[in-house]
Amino acid sequence: MKKVLFETHHLYYWPNFLPIVQELKRRNQYDIHVSIPKRSSCFEQNILMKVCNDIDIRFITANSEVQRIKNIFSEKYDIIIVGNIGKLNKIVRKGTKAIMVYHGIGLKQSYYNDMHDRIDLRAVESVSRYNKLKNTGCDNLVLTGFTKLDRLFTIPDGKIEKKKNMINLDQSKKTILYAPSYYPTSIEKVCPLLPDLNNDFNIIIKLHGFSWEKKKYYYQNALCNELDKANENIHLLKNYDYDIIPYYKMSDMLLTDLSSTMFEYLPINKPIIQVQCYTLKFMHKIFKNRFFRKIDYQRMLNVNFTYHIKDPSELLSRVYYAIDNIDEMSSQRINATEHYLYKLDGKASSRLIDAFED
Known part of the structure; x- marks a missing residue:
C-alpha cells in the first residue's frame, strides 16, 4: 500500500480533503494518515483527531x-x-x-501567489483558472473540479435533517446562510441588521475558522454569539462545526462578502447577496491600493451572479426581494457554475487520484 499524508494546515481545510480521503479508502490501496500543525491551542487538533478516529485513519501528532x-x-x-x-x-x-488542493477559490490573490516548485501536481477547480495558471508558466496542473463540492452529491439527506434538528430550525421559515470572510469582513455592518430578519427567517451564521482561531478576530465570534443568544431564529455554528456543505443544502439564500462561499454555493442555484461594505484596517483605508493588491480585482469585477450591496441600508429590502424572486438570476448562476466550477458530478476527487496514479 502507498502511504499518504493529508497535511491539514487548518481545520477548515479538512472539508476539501475529506472527499479525497473517502475515495482513497474506497480504492483500498492506500495507508492514509492525517496531521495538523501543533499550536498553543489544541482545539482544532482534538477535533480532527476525533474525526480521524471515527473513520479509522491514523492521526500524526x-x-x-x-x-x-x-x-x-x-x-x-x-x-x-x-x-x-x-x-x-x-x-x-x-x-x-507533493500534491496541492488549494484551500480556497475566492477573490484573493493568494490563490496565485501560494506556489512552489516542489509541488508535483496541483488540482484546479475550473477551466478559466487552469488557463490562467497555465499562462503564468505552471505545468503541474490537473483539471479536477473542486473536491470540497463532491459531497454535495454524496451527503445523506438524513445527515442534513439531523443538522436542522440540532440547531432547531423553524421548518416554516426560509433559511439564510450568512458566511462572511474574516478580513475584509462585512460582520460589523451586517450583524446589527440581522435581528430585523429574525421574525421572518432562520439565519445560520457560519464564520471563517480564523474568526475563532486568531485573537485579533475573536470579536467576530463574540458579536455573533450575542446575536445567537438574543434572537430565537439566529443560529451561530460553533467552531467545532467546521463543515459548511450541509448548510448549503438546507439554505434558501447565501449572504456573504469576499468569501469563497459565493462560488461554492453556485451549484445550489439559489440567490446570493454579496455585501460590498467592509470594515478595513486603518492602513488599508489610507492606502487602498495595498488592499486591492491582495484581491483578484478582475475576478471580482466579473462576478455577475450576485446581488451587490454597497450600503448596509439596502440589505433588508434586497433579502426580501431575492427570496420573492428566487429564479431571477438563475441563468446567470447556471452560466457562472459552468465558468467557475469544472464538471459538477461528484468526481473531482476521483479525477485527482486518477491523475497521481497515472
Missing part, C-alpha cells in the same frame, strides 16, 4: 511542532497532500509526490 515534523519526515510518505505551501519543505522527502 507530537508534543511539539518540531517533533511532529520529525515524525512526519520519518514516515517516508509516498504522497503528501497540502492545502497551502505551509511546512512543505520540511516534511516532503526527495521521492515524495
Whole structure:
C-alpha cells in the first residue's frame, strides 16, 4: 500500500480533503494518515483527531511542532497532500509526490501567489483558472473540479435533517446562510441588521475558522454569539462545526462578502447577496491600493451572479426581494457554475487520484 499524508494546515481545510480521503479508502490501496500543525491551542487538533478516529485513519501528532515534523519526515510518505505551501519543505522527502488542493477559490490573490516548485501536481477547480495558471508558466496542473463540492452529491439527506434538528430550525421559515470572510469582513455592518430578519427567517451564521482561531478576530465570534443568544431564529455554528456543505443544502439564500462561499454555493442555484461594505484596517483605508493588491480585482469585477450591496441600508429590502424572486438570476448562476466550477458530478476527487496514479 502507498502511504499518504493529508497535511491539514487548518481545520477548515479538512472539508476539501475529506472527499479525497473517502475515495482513497474506497480504492483500498492506500495507508492514509492525517496531521495538523501543533499550536498553543489544541482545539482544532482534538477535533480532527476525533474525526480521524471515527473513520479509522491514523492521526500524526507530537508534543511539539518540531517533533511532529520529525515524525512526519520519518514516515517516508509516498504522497503528501497540502492545502497551502505551509511546512512543505520540511516534511516532503526527495521521492515524495507533493500534491496541492488549494484551500480556497475566492477573490484573493493568494490563490496565485501560494506556489512552489516542489509541488508535483496541483488540482484546479475550473477551466478559466487552469488557463490562467497555465499562462503564468505552471505545468503541474490537473483539471479536477473542486473536491470540497463532491459531497454535495454524496451527503445523506438524513445527515442534513439531523443538522436542522440540532440547531432547531423553524421548518416554516426560509433559511439564510450568512458566511462572511474574516478580513475584509462585512460582520460589523451586517450583524446589527440581522435581528430585523429574525421574525421572518432562520439565519445560520457560519464564520471563517480564523474568526475563532486568531485573537485579533475573536470579536467576530463574540458579536455573533450575542446575536445567537438574543434572537430565537439566529443560529451561530460553533467552531467545532467546521463543515459548511450541509448548510448549503438546507439554505434558501447565501449572504456573504469576499468569501469563497459565493462560488461554492453556485451549484445550489439559489440567490446570493454579496455585501460590498467592509470594515478595513486603518492602513488599508489610507492606502487602498495595498488592499486591492491582495484581491483578484478582475475576478471580482466579473462576478455577475450576485446581488451587490454597497450600503448596509439596502440589505433588508434586497433579502426580501431575492427570496420573492428566487429564479431571477438563475441563468446567470447556471452560466457562472459552468465558468467557475469544472464538471459538477461528484468526481473531482476521483479525477485527482486518477491523475497521481497515472
